[in-house]
Amino acid sequence: MNRIISVLASLVCICIWFTGCNTSQSSVYEEFSYKNIDIIQIKNDLSRNIVMSFYYKCGYDQEIYPEEANWYITNIMLGSDTKKYSAKEIKTIMQENGISITSGYNQNYGSITSKFLLKDYDLASDLLKELVFECSITDNAFKECQNNYLTQASKTLTSEKVLERIKNIYFGNEEQKSSNIDIKESSSQLELSLDSLKKYYEQNIKRGKLSLVVAGNIPKSRILKTLKGISLSQNKENEYISEPPISQESKKVYFIAEGEKSIITLSKYEAVNSRDIIDLYFIRGLLEKRLNDNIRRKMGEAYIVNVSVEIGKPSTLIIRIVSNEPEVVGRTLKDELDRFEAKDISQQELKIAYEKFITEFYLSLEKKERLATFLGSTHILGLNFKELFSNPDEKVSIDPNNLNDIICELKSNMCYFGVGNYSEVEKSRFEGVFEEK
Numbered sequence: 001m002n003r004i005i006s007v008l009a010s011l012v013c014i015c016i017w018f019t020g021c022n023t024s025q026s027s028v029y030e031e032f033s034y035k036n037i038d039i040i041q042i043k044n045d046l047s048r049n050i051v052m053s054f055y056y057k058c059g060y061d062q063e064i065y066p067e068e069a070n071w072y073i074t075n076i077m078l079g080s081d082t083k084k085y086s087a088k089e090i091k092t093i094m095q096e097n098g099i100s101i102t103s104g105y106n107q108n109y110g111s112i113t114s115k116f117l118l119k120d121y122d123l124a125s126d127l128l129k130e131l132v133f134e135c136s137i138t139d140n141a142f143k144e145c146q147n148n149y150l151t152q153a154s155k156t157l158t159s160e161k162v163l164e165r166i167k168n169i170y171f172g173n174e175e176q177k178s179s180n181i182d183i184k185e186s187s188s189q190l191e192l193s194l195d196s197l198k199k200y201y202e203q204n205i206k207r208g209k210l211s212l213v214v215a216g217n218i219p220k221s222r223i224l225k226t227l228k229g230i231s232l233s234q235n236k237e238n239e240y241i242s243e244p245p246i247s248q249e250s251k252k253v254y255f256i257a258e259g260e261k262s263i264i265t266l267s268k269y270e271a272v273n274s275r276d277i278i279d280l281y282f283i284r285g286l287l288e289k290r291l292n293d294n295i296r297r298k299m300g301e302a303y304i305v306n307v308s309v310e311i312g313k314p315s316t317l318i319i320r321i322v323s324n325e326p327e328v329v330g331r332t333l334k335d336e337l338d339r340f341e342a343k344d345i346s347q348q349e350l351k352i353a354y355e356k357f358i359t360e361f362y363l364s365l366e367k368k369e370r371l372a373t374f375l376g377s378t379h380i381l382g383l384n385f386k387e388l389f390s391n392p393d394e395k396v397s398i399d400p401n402n403l404n405d406i407i408c409e410l411k412s413n414m415c416y417f418g419v420g421n422y423s424e425v426e427k428s429r430f431e432g433v434f435e436e437k
Contacts, residue, residue, distance in 0.1 A: 029375065032220065034227045036208075040375050041223065042215040042368055050121060050216035051372045053113040054132050055380040058105070058204045067164055068192055069200045070110040071149065074103035076141045077112070082134040090127065099124045101131065104373070107171060108312040109380045110204070111373075121218060125226045133230050137201060142194045162259040166417050167316070169254060170266045213376040215368040253416050253431045261420030263330055265319040267410040274383060277311060279403050283410070284309045284317065285360065286353035287340060295321070295332050303329065313381050317410055326418055327429040334433055337411060 029042045058066040078101060081087050093099065097120045104111040112132055116124035214223055271277050288307035296303050303321065310316045323329040416434045418427065 030220070032224075034224055035230070037210045037212050037227065037230075038379065039223060040211065040213045040372075040379060041218070041220065042213065042371055042375070043217070048118040049368075050116055050118055050124070050214070050218065051113065051369050052116075052125060052128060052215075053111050053213045053372055053376050054128070054205075055109055055111045055211040055213065055376040056204045056208050057380050058108065058110050058200070058208075066105055066107060066110060066200075068149070069197060070103050070105040072142070072145050072192065072197055073110075073135065073137075073201055073205075074101075074112060075145050075148065076137055077101075077131040077135050079144070080136045080138065080141045082130040082136065084130050084134070085127065090131070093123065093127055097123065099127065101128065106310050106312050107167065107316075109377060111376060113372075115369075118216060118218075121216075121222070122226075129226065129230060132205065135201060135205075137194070137198050139194055142197065146192075162256055162419055163264065163318070166254075166256065166264055166266060166419075169417075170268075170415055209380075211376055211380045213372045213379075215372040252414070253418070253434050255422055255427055255430075256417055256419045257421070259419045260322060261324055261326070261422075262320060262322040263326055263333065264321075264417040264419055265333070265414055266417070267317045267414040268314040269317065269406055269409055269413070270314040271311070271383065274378075275402060276406065277315070277378070277383060279406055280309055280315055280317070281360075282353060282357050283403065283406060285356040286349070287319075289352060289356065290340060290349070291319070291333070291336055294336050295329065298332055299323075299325075299329060311377055311381070311383070326422065326426060327433060330416070330418075330430055330433045337414070340407065340411075 029040055032039050032041075058069070078090065079087055082090070085093070094101065097116065099114060099116045099120065101112065101114045104113065112128070114124055114128040212223075212227075269276070269280060271280060284307050288305060291305040291307065295305055303323065306318075306320045308318045308320075310318065319333070321329055321333065416430075418430050422430065
């Protein structure tokens with residue numbers, strides 16, 4: 001561990017620059033507010049394409065899953081009347097003007113995003129405002145969405161659906177009596193109802209603290225004019241739990257009976273500032289490179305390890321490996337994770353990780369859609385990233401002590417999921433790999 005610190009310390013002088021480092025924060029984005037809506041305007045964008053996103057904070061309570069609720073709300077928005085537009089008019093406006101509206105969410109926040117051309121700003125922004133704040137959640141709309149949701153879930157079991165269920169188990173929102181889970185038969189203890197969906201919409205959108213991100217060359221006065229007339233309930237403290245109730249079980253291994261045979265590892269880390277997020281992204285790149293190099297060297301080039309990070313409170317680290325030999329690959333994964341905590345890390349390895357970090361994190365923010373998503377999601381969670389944009393001469397480097405603390409916490413919080421058709425023998429051997437020493 002000391003070797004890791006010494007090598008990292010020798011690289012602290014390597015600086016990472018934001019790709020727009022010749023400009024100050026004021027030329028990258030501006031913050032202002034309207035009522036209880038915080039607005040982030042990404043400026044100096046001369047293209048004709050506009051991205052406009054509302055972000056709202058949500059969380060697990062005892063009645064509802066945010067993922068399911070956000071799916072319902074978005075579909076109801078696009079299929080129901082508002083005070084100003086009929087459902088038919090909404091569909092026609094979107095088709096004739098090339099306006100797209102999508103939703104995004106994780107365990108901590110939801111977002112509703114519209115993409116359109118600059119010439120259609122007044123129409124598109126007014127439509128988005130109506131859909132978000134004047135959504136009519138009727139019994140008929142709810143039942144129609146319920147049928148569509150159940151039909152969709154029964155037709156296919158995608159990797160995203162498997163991962164969603166794994167997250168629910170990891171964060172303590174699935175009532176499981178054993179480590180062997182059949183997605184087709186297992187059911188959520190949180191059943192969505194019309195009343196709980198209405199409450200969710202009222203608390204998180206109509207009454208919640210919102211963020212609006214506008215990426216495009218739109219004057220501030222025009223954005224504020226768009227927001228006038230929004231019907232917002234009295235702003236109260238959000239009654240929903242902002243963080244998922246982490247399971248208190250010590251169980252480390254679960255099996256998901258459906259899906260492609262693979263290993264998925266989840267861990268969590270509570271980031272409190274931008275430094276933690278920077279280090280977490282850096283760890284992601286370093287870990288993915290090491291796992292791919294070593295597992296493919298031992299097991300063959302066909303194996304690909306994917307490591308991803310989802311920003312939240314807490315943030316989540318996800319490792320995915322598709323494999324028909326779960327015990328062997330699992331043992332190799334466990335060995336590499338153990339070595340990642342204590343093994344010497346060469347200077348060359350760290351340089352490669354830096355390059356990957358720069359490419360995937362900083363350079364990707366040149367694309368306004370990604371920058372809008374990054375700023376919107378981190379702002380609604382209370383993570384301040386102003387320091388990355390405010391001082392073009394300030395270096396952003398890796399803190400070796402913080403890096404080691406994060407690695408240790410990630411390892412202690414890891415759970416391992418065997419996905420797919422595992423025999424009883426495979427289950428027993430797989431569990432044996434990850435038993436505590």
